[in-house]
Amino acid sequence: MNFSPSARIKYLLKTNPKKIPIVMFHFLIRKLKGIKVMILSSNLSDKELKKSLSPYFFSRLLERNSLSKKCQFFVRFKKQKELLFGIKTTFQNSIETVIKVADNYCDHRFAFLGSEPFEFGEEIDWHLDFKSGHRWNSKFPSFFLRYDEYEKKYDVKVPWELSRFQHLPTLGKAYWYTGNEKYAEEYVRQISSWIMKNPVGKGVNWICTMDVAIRAINWIWGYFFFEDYPNLSVEFKKNFLKSILVHGRHIFHNLEVSYPRSNHYLSDLVGLIFIGITFPEFRESQKWVNFATSEFEKEIKKQVYMDGADFEASISYHRLILEISIAILLLCKINGVLLSQDTVDRIEKMLEFTMHYTKPSGCSPQIGDNDSGRLYILSEETRVNINDHRYLLAIGGVLYKRADFVRASGKFWEEAYWHLGLEGIKAYQNLEKESQSQPNLISTAFRDTGIYIMRDKDFYFVIDAGGNGQDGNGGHAHNDIFSFELEAYGNEFLIDRGTYLYTGNYKMRNEFRSTRSHNTVEIDGEEINPFEEKSLFKMKDIAKPKVLEWYVLPDRDIFIGEHHGYTRLRDPVVHRRMVYFNKTIPFWLVQDQIFCKENHVISVRFYTPLFYENFFTENNLYKLILGSKGFLLIYPLNSTQCSAIIQPITFSPSYGVLKNGFLCCYTYYIRGDTELQFLLLPSLTKEKILKILQHLLPQFKGIFEFGDLKKTCVV
Numbered sequence: 001m002n003f004s005p006s007a008r009i010k011y012l013l014k015t016n017p018k019k020i021p022i023v024m025f026h027f028l029i030r031k032l033k034g035i036k037v038m039i040l041s042s043n044l045s046d047k048e049l050k051k052s053l054s055p056y057f058f059s060r061l062l063e064r065n066s067l068s069k070k071c072q073f074f075v076r077f078k079k080q081k082e083l084l085f086g087i088k089t090t091f092q093n094s095i096e097t098v099i100k101v102a103d104n105y106c107d108h109r110f111a112f113l114g115s116e117p118f119e120f121g122e123e124i125d126w127h128l129d130f131k132s133g134h135r136w137n138s139k140f141p142s143f144f145l146r147y148d149e150y151e152k153k154y155d156v157k158v159p160w161e162l163s164r165f166q167h168l169p170t171l172g173k174a175y176w177y178t179g180n181e182k183y184a185e186e187y188v189r190q191i192s193s194w195i196m197k198n199p200v201g202k203g204v205n206w207i208c209t210m211d212v213a214i215r216a217i218n219w220i221w222g223y224f225f226f227e228d229y230p231n232l233s234v235e236f237k238k239n240f241l242k243s244i245l246v247h248g249r250h251i252f253h254n255l256e257v258s259y260p261r262s263n264h265y266l267s268d269l270v271g272l273i274f275i276g277i278t279f280p281e282f283r284e285s286q287k288w289v290n291f292a293t294s295e296f297e298k299e300i301k302k303q304v305y306m307d308g309a310d311f312e313a314s315i316s317y318h319r320l321i322l323e324i325s326i327a328i329l330l331l332c333k334i335n336g337v338l339l340s341q342d343t344v345d346r347i348e349k350m351l352e353f354t355m356h357y358t359k360p361s362g363c364s365p366q367i368g369d370n371d372s373g374r375l376y377i378l379s380e381e382t383r384v385n386i387n388d389h390r391y392l393l394a395i396g397g398v399l400y401k402r403a404d405f406v407r408a409s410g411k412f413w414e415e416a417y418w419h420l421g422l423e424g425i426k427a428y429q430n431l432e433k434e435s436q437s438q439p440n441l442i443s444t445a446f447r448d449t450g451i452y453i454m455r456d457k458d459f460y461f462v463i464d465a466g467g468n469g470q471d472g473n474g475g476h477a478h479n480d481i482f483s484f485e486l487e488a489y490g491n492e493f494l495i496d497r498g499t500y501l502y503t504g505n506y507k508m509r510n511e512f513r514s515t516r517s518h519n520t521v522e523i524d525g526e527e528i529n530p531f532e533e534k535s536l537f538k539m540k541d542i543a544k545p546k547v548l549e550w551y552v553l554p555d556r557d558i559f560i561g562e563h564h565g566y567t568r569l570r571d572p573v574v575h576r577r578m579v580y581f582n583k584t585i586p587f588w589l590v591q592d593q594i595f596c597k598e599n600h601v602i603s604v605r606f607y608t609p610l611f612y613e614n615f616f617t618e619n620n621l622y623k624l625i626l627g628s629k630g631f632l633l634i635y636p637l638n639s640t641q642c643s644a645i646i647q648p649i650t651f652s653p654s655y656g657v658l659k660n661g662f663l664c665c666y667t668y669y670i671r672g673d674t675e676l677q678f679l680l681l682p683s684l685t686k687e688k689i690l691k692i693l694q695h696l697l698p699q700f701k702g703i704f705e706f707g708d709l710k711k712t713c714v715v
Contacts, residue, residue: 007138019573022139039354044242052245052282079421080228080380086174088181088423089416095177102174102653105167106186112161113372114311114656124190126197127204129158131656132504134205134461144206148503150536155504156204157371157655163194163220165204166377169418172225173701182227187234194586195243200250209254210264213271216247217327218376220278241624245282248275252288253276260470261299263310263373264322265530268325269296270375277335289337296328297343305448311523312467313359313449313477314368316499322350323375326395330419339685351396356444357451359492360458362410365485366496367464369476370511372655379414386654391415393596398427403500407435443552443581452550454557456583465561474539479528479545481545481563482577486588488682492628494519495609497663498652502536509670511538512652519594522603528565557581562593571598585692588680595673602668604676606634609651609661623664630684636666643667674701 048623087095108120120131127136136145168187175183198205206212224239226232233588251271256264269274271294276282276289281456303321310318325347338457357668358364377383382391393411396418409416412428420427443454450466463484468474478496486494500508510531513560515522522528532538543565553556557585562576576593594602612625623646625632636642644666650658668676679696683689 011602013281014395028203044246046238048240049238049245052283054283072599075374075635080176082422084433086417086425087177090225090412090425091379091417094380094414097102098170098173099177101167101380102170102183105171106182110162110167110322112656113155113157113184114654114658115158124162124193126194127159129154131154131155131158133703138199140201140202140204142201142206145207147204147207148536150503150506153505153557155501156207157504159204160208160211163198164211165190165194165222166214166374168218168222169225169376169378169381172222175225175229181229181231184226184232187226188232191219191222191240191243192236195239199247206250209251211258211269212247212254213251213267213274214375216244216251216271217274219244219247220274221376221378242277243473244275244279248272248282248284248288251275260313260475260476261471262303262470263320266294266296266299266303266321266324267375269299270328273328273331274399275338279303279333291340293337294326294331297340300325300343300346304346304350305446306349307446307448308346308353309350309446309449309451310350311449311469311471312368312475313466314366314367314370316368316370316373317476318350318353319364320373320375322389322392324345325350326392326399326419326625329374329399348396348400348402351393351400351402351405353446353449353451354396355393356441356453357445357462358390358393358408359460359485359487360455361487361490361492362390363487363492364389365462366653367462367480368469368478370499370652370655371502382413382415391454394428395419395424397431398424401427401431402432403431404438406431408441443557444553445547445550445552447547450545450547452547452559454559454579454581454588456581456586457584458487458489459581459583459586460590461485461579463559463561463577465547465559467543467545468539468541471696472541473537474529474532474541475537476516477540478513479515479540480518481520481528481543481565482561482575484579484590485519485679486632486682488586489627489630489684490608490633491629491632491682493608493625493627493632493682494680495607495651497607498651499655500652504656505535516603516605517607519606520604521577521594522605523573523575524569525565525603526566526569528563539694555583557583557634571596571600573600585696586682587696590678590680592676593668593673594671594676599669601670602670602674602676604666604668604678606663607649607651607661608632608662609653609659612646612662612664624686624689625662625664630682631686631689633679633683633693634664634691635679636682637679638675641669 023237047244084429109117110123111117115131121266125135129140132154134152136159171183171187202204232554251268255268272288272292276285276292279285286672305311308322329339329347331342372386382388390409393405393409393606394413394416396402397409398416406428416424440457445452450464452463452465461484463482464480465482469477480496484494497512500512502509511517515528528543529539529541532540543563545561545563547559547561549558560576562574564574566573566575572597578591592604608625610625610627612623614623623634625634644664646662646664647659649663651661652658668674679691681689683692
């Protein structure tokens with residue numbers, strides 16, 4: 001979400017000086033063409049639509065059932081009875097939920113981004129942030145409208161989310177399941193309303209090209225559920241085609257190419273590919289497909305590291321980019337558009353990263369921003385369980401014939417069904433037999449992105465040792481260097497606080513991405529990387545974390561890393577964190593070394609979504625966190641000059657949502673080099689914790705040196 005002049009200037013500064021005039025020339029030409037698109041497309045006539053089509057296609061496109069003949073991705077929609085059979089035999093439980101949710105959409109009742117259900121009434125106001133009450137002027141050109149006046153506390157993502165139309169597949173499925181025409185009528189009514197109330201290039205819903213692209217894709221998905229509706233009028237089809245064409249032109253002439261290019265640009269490209277392949281009759285379609293696939297192949301190499309992780313330092317945005325990549329891969333593969341083997345392999349690497357970061361419980365860690373963004377949503381299960389990314393592994397397992405992906409996916413998800421059809425179920429079942437012999441996932445390092453995962457069966461620990469992301473810009477990164485999440489026995493014991501909001505509340509935005517909101521070390525109340533003034537999507541790239549050592553052995557793992565975010569202080573400080581995972585007992589030992597000369601205040605925080613109780617009362621330092629299936633003991637091994645508090649906090653499991661949890665914070669007043677140690681001990685019972693402590697504590701005498709730990713590994 002960075003379209004500022006300063007971002008464009010940075011882009012120019014990174015450009016070869018000899019090419020700057022050419023870049024500026026193309027930028028101006030693109031903008032002028034964009035304005036031309038807005039003017040000429042505001043009232044596209046039938047004659048102009050006909051001129052925009054390849055010869056002889058105008059009348060055929062308006063015939064019922066004809067729009068999907070060329071795009072092989074949607075050919076299976078002609079086999080409606082077969083698909084319904086698959087739904088009723090495999091996903092019967094989802095049908096009732098789909099109908100209930102679709103009825104809410106027919107009543108214009110929506111709930112998303114953490115909102116309570118909001119009912120618009122007879123007419124949907126497409127320009128309203130119903131959470132704050134702010135409304136954008138629908139008659140002003142989009143480039144005159146502000147969407148980032150942080151002091152006004154509105155959230156532009158609300159009208160954008162509604163206008164993405166990700167609810168259309170739900171309406172479509174309800175129509176299929178019931179045959180009730182009210183769902184088809186609502187589809188026609190909503191699209192017709194949106195076209196009428198959102199003139200091209202005006203209002204809030206034409207500001208962000210990414211959202212224009214996502215909207216077009218969801219309109220197309222919706223259409224193929226309703227193309228057999230007998231009352232789908234020729235007039236509606238004309239207006240639909242005109243708007244899809246205008247969406248394509250708008251995307252092409254308003255590409256989000258500011259520095260650094262990000263998920264926005266990839267969203268623009270998938271929009272062009274979807275429109276171009278689905279509607280090859282448009283004269284521009286082949287140009288759009290050629291351009292977008294070529295750009296996608298370049299960008300995926302820039303935006304996805306060799307280890308398969310997205311470069312934006314965010315697990316949530318990695319999921320979005322993987323959704324985009326899979327959509328492009330499938331569209332191109334089925335329709336005979338060739339992608340390079342390097343691109344196909346890079347997408348497979350993205351799936352491998354997803355497989356490894358997925359927790360044993362199926363949830364994903366919240367590293368970096370989580371705006372709950374999706375390309376399209378084809379099941380209510382993945383809409384509700386927003387942090388479960390395993391449906392991508394089910395799709396990937398079939399596409400790449402990977403039994404390990406299939407095992408990690410847990411089941412054949414409904415999302416996979418709508419992508420792969422009945423053939424996908426059969427292929428998945430064949431791989432499922434093979435997956436039973438797949439070994440358990442082991443501890444893995446993703447060095448390019450800086451994500452290190454310790455795991456053994458249902459014990460899981462992920463630590464973030466990555467940089468700012470986005471080439472150091474920090475757009476969707478948090479101040480979470482050496483922060484971690486911990487899961488055991490199916491309990492998410494220690495978590496990241498999440499994101500909560502972007503522009504809707506700038507104070508909370510900075511609070512949730514701050515150092516103090518993560519399970520890491522804060523020094524003197526300062527940020528690891530200072531935030532850039534008046535920007536909610538930038539941080540100064542100072543810390544430069546470095547992993548010194550990483551060992552994975554059958555009975556133990558060791559991680560050692562350090563960063564220099566605090567060397568800017570008057571008395572420079574270096575923070576080094578070591579994590580030792582004993583797989584035999586099991587437990588984790590977290591050791592922090594603080595290298596400095598003078599006095600400092602050190603805060604070490606642990607966030608939990610669970611209730612807690614004091615296990616020890618001595619100095620109120622030792623805390624036991626309760627879980628539904630077990631316990632986690634947080635035990636500071638050196639408590640000199642230490643105070644501890646536990647206080648209620650809120651955390652955000654998804655965008656706009658707040659839930660209650662607790663913070664356990666240990667504060668140390670130090671002078672000179674200091675070492676701190678915390679034992680993190682999970683167990684199913686309190687009695688077992690006591691028994692393990694009796695065995696372990698005699699061995700924790702004083703503070704171990706890193707070398708001693710590597711040699712003795714404590715136990």
